[in-house]
Structures are given as structure tokens and as C-alpha cells.
Amino acid sequence: MNRINSQALAGKIALVVGASRGIGAAIAAAFAEAGAEAGAAVVLAARDQAALALRVAEIEAAGGKALALPVDVRDEAAVVGLLDQVRNRYGRLDAAVNNFAGGGRPPAPLADWDSAEFDSALAVDLRGVFLALKYELRLMQLNPDGGAIVNMSSTAGEQGVSGLAGYVASKFGVGGLTRVAALDYAAAGIRVNAIAPGPILTDHLAAAGPRAQQMAAAAVPLGRVGRVEDVAEAAVWLCTEQSSFVTGAVLVVDGGRLAGVPAFAVNPVRKG
Ligand SMILES: NC(=O)c1ccc[n+]([C@@H]2O[C@H](COP(=O)([O-])OP(=O)(O)OC[C@H]3O[C@@H](n4cnc5c(N)ncnc54)[C@H](O)[C@@H]3O)[C@@H](O)[C@H]2O)c1
Incomplete structure (x- = not known):
């Protein structure tokens, strides 16, 4: 993360909700690493306190400042807390x-x-984002110099995926909430963006086995699945002054999958 100017994070406080593993843990580590010398701190929140404590210990061992706090985003009182x-x-x-x-x-x-399964998907993946945004914005509004928020969407928030009605509906909604919040809070100096990752090598894909990983990679023009660091670097960038003219955007981090489909009978251009 040394491409981020650490002074841009001097004294800054970052919150990552859903930080106990996978992409969120990598984002928290990237914030802590980028801001360590400048005295920045990162708050890691999720439901799983034991896993969060491990993530905090890893960050502190690497010289960063971190704090773990519990939250279940389905519970408004917990988000307020x-x-x-x-x-x-x-x-x-x-x-x-x-x-x-x-x-x-x-x-x-x-x-x-x-319908209960649909409600349960939306309760975390869409209503949870609304609640988190609502109370983050209220606190951030107190800053004279504004702030930045990133919502994690998915390529499934940009195109349909069969079988995933609740997830796809939620992620399309996340794109909508991102744009509304960006407009509502632009004058307050708060930027709100989303990231839409393609397939990323987290526990889910690792557990699916090498064949599933090969199939996922084969569908990506850049020829590989993403690393959690690919998403983490994008998230930190969207939260620094280096992206100060970017708001209301959905940044696709998918190795080119959403760019389109290969043409028939046209050989791809290879390296060298
Ligand atoms: N992994 C991928 O390939 C991929 C692709 C596209 C988008 N995404 C998106 O990236 C984000 C992270 O994905 P991941 O694969 O690292 O997920 P993950 O399942 O490994 O981690 C999700 C995190 O959310 C937390 N969480 C779940 N329910 C919660 C609740 N009710 N309250 C508070 N925290 C809760 C978990 O504790 C965990 O920290 C998600 O928004 C996901 O939709 C992931």
C-alpha cells in the first residue's frame, strides 16, 4: 500500500464493517498499513468477535492501530451503538x-x-447498508473536512446472476443507495462510492476447489481471479484525497469480465 501517501491518512479514523475475514479483513489491514506512520486508526466491526480480535492482533503486530467492535447490521440499535x-x-x-x-x-x-429468505437477504445486504450509511453519515457530517464512504457491491449489482434473486436485488440497491447518498452529501464534502468486485479468492472460492477456481478464472479476460488486495487497494484509494473528484461512482474491479464478451472467430492479442 505504499502507493498511498500516508500523510493523506494523518490522524484519520476509518471504520470497516464486515472486517472479520476475506475482503473486509484485507481492507482493514490496508488502511492500517497505509496510515500506520501517520497515526491513523482503523475500527473493525462484524458479528464475530473472536475473529475480529485475531485481525486486530495481526494489525497491531504489523505496527498499526486497530480496535474491534461488535455489530449485527440487521439490528438498528446495534448500528447506532x-x-x-x-x-x-x-x-x-x-x-x-x-x-x-x-x-x-x-x-x-x-x-x-x-419470501422470508428474500427478506433475510435484503436485511443484511441492502437494509444493513442503508442503516450503516445513515449513522456513518450523521457522524461524518460533524467533520469540517467531510469524509468518504465505500459500499461493497458486486458485479452481481451490475448484471443479473441466475439463482441469486436476493443477492442481486440487494447489490443493485446498493448501487442506488450509493448514488443517492453521494448526491445528498456532496455539499457536505462527503464522497460516497461503491466497488463492484468480480470473483475474488476468499474462503468461499477456496472451499469450492481448484476446478471452480479455474472456471472462474477462465471467465475473466485478465485470466485470473482477483486477490483480496486488489479490492483493498481500490477501497483505500476511494477513501483518500487522491480520489477527491470521484463520488457516486461504482468502480468495477473484475479483471474485465463486465467489459463484454469475446467476439467469435477473433484471436485474442497475446503478450509480446
Ligand atoms: N468474495 C467475492 O468473490 C466477492 C465478489 C463480489 C462481491 N463481494 C462482496 O464483497 C464483500 C465481502 O465479501 P467476502 O467474500 O469477503 O465475504 P465474507 O462472507 O468472507 O465476509 C463477510 C463479512 O461480513 C460480516 N457479516 C455478515 N453478516 C453480518 C451482519 N449481519 N452484521 C455484521 N457483519 C456481518 C462477516 O462477519 C464478515 O466479516 C461482500 O459485500 C460481498 O458481497 C465478494
Whole structure:
């Protein structure tokens, strides 16, 4: 992360919600690393306190400052409590990344989804983002110099994916909330963007095995699945002054998958 000017993060407080593993853990580590010399601190929130404590220990061992706080984003009082604790501890919030996901059910055709399963997907993946945004914005508004928020969408928030009614509906909604919040808070100096990752090598894809990873990589024009660091670097960039003219954007980090499909009978251009 040494491409980020660490002074840009001097004294800044960042919050990553959904930071106990995978992409969120990498984002928290990237913030802590980028801001370590400048005295920045990162708050890691999720439901799993034991996993969060491990992530905090890793960050501190690497010289960063971090704090773990519990939250279940389905519970409005818990989200209020989280932001209250950030305010009481640090008095400010400069950057927030809403990275969580987790509702729903295994893939199934739309008519096989129970309405309760659909509600449960939206409760985390869409309503959770609304609640997190609402209370992050209220705290960030107190800053004379504004702040930046990143919502984690997906390529499934830009195109349909069969079987994933709850997830796709939520992620399309995340794109909408991102644009509305960007407009509502632009004059307050708060930028709100989203990232839409393609397939990223996290526990889910690792557990699916090498064949699934090869198939995922084969569908990516750049020929590989993403690393959690690919998304983490984009998230930190969107939260620094280096992206100061970017708001209301959905940054696709997918190795070119959403760019389109290969033409028939045209050989791809190779290296060298
Ligand atoms: N991994 C991928 O390939 C991929 C691709 C596109 C988009 N994404 C998006 O990136 C984000 C992170 O993905 P990941 O694969 O690292 O996920 P993950 O399942 O490994 O981690 C999700 C995080 O959210 C937290 N979480 C879940 N439910 C919560 C709740 N109710 N309250 C608070 N925290 C909760 C978990 O504890 C965990 O920290 C998600 O928004 C996901 O939709 C991931």
C-alpha cells in the first residue's frame, strides 16, 4: 500500500464493517498499513468477535492501530451503538467501508425463494447498508473536512446472476443507495462510492476447489481471479484525497469480465 501517501491518512479514523475475514479483513489491514506512520486508526466491526480480535492482533503486530467492535447490521440499535462507540472513542469518523454480506440462501430459481429468505437477504445486504450509511453519515457530517464512504457491491449489482434473486436485488440497491447518498452529501464534502468486485479468492472460492477456481478464472479476460488486495487497494484509494473528484461512482474491479464478451472467430492479442 505504499502507493498511498500516508500523510493523506494523518490522524484519520476509518471504520470497516464486515472486517472479520476475506475482503473486509484485507481492507482493514490496508488502511492500517497505509496510515500506520501517520497515526491513523482503523475500527473493525462484524458479528464475530473472536475473529475480529485475531485481525486486530495481526494489525497491531504489523505496527498499526486497530480496535474491534461488535455489530449485527440487521439490528438498528446495534448500528447506532457502533457509531456511538466510534464517536466516544475518537470523536470523529473520516472513512467507512460497508463490506458485509451474508443473508439469503443457496442459489435457486426465483419462484423457489421463500419470501422470508428474500427478506433475510435484503436485511443484511441492502437494509444493513442503508442503516450503516445513515449513522456513518450523521457522524461524518460533524467533520469540517467531510469524509468518504465505500459500499461493497458486486458485479452481481451490475448484471443479473441466475439463482441469486436476493443477492442481486440487494447489490443493485446498493448501487442506488450509493448514488443517492453521494448526491445528498456532496455539499457536505462527503464522497460516497461503491466497488463492484468480480470473483475474488476468499474462503468461499477456496472451499469450492481448484476446478471452480479455474472456471472462474477462465471467465475473466485478465485470466485470473482477483486477490483480496486488489479490492483493498481500490477501497483505500476511494477513501483518500487522491480520489477527491470521484463520488457516486461504482468502480468495477473484475479483471474485465463486465467489459463484454469475446467476439467469435477473433484471436485474442497475446503478450509480446
Ligand atoms: N468474495 C467475492 O468473490 C466477492 C465478489 C463480489 C462481491 N463481494 C462482496 O464483497 C464483500 C465481502 O465479501 P467476502 O467474500 O469477503 O465475504 P465474507 O462472507 O468472507 O465476509 C463477510 C463479512 O461480513 C460480516 N457479516 C455478515 N453478516 C453480518 C451482519 N449481519 N452484521 C455484521 N457483519 C456481518 C462477516 O462477519 C464478515 O466479516 C461482500 O459485500 C460481498 O458481497 C465478494
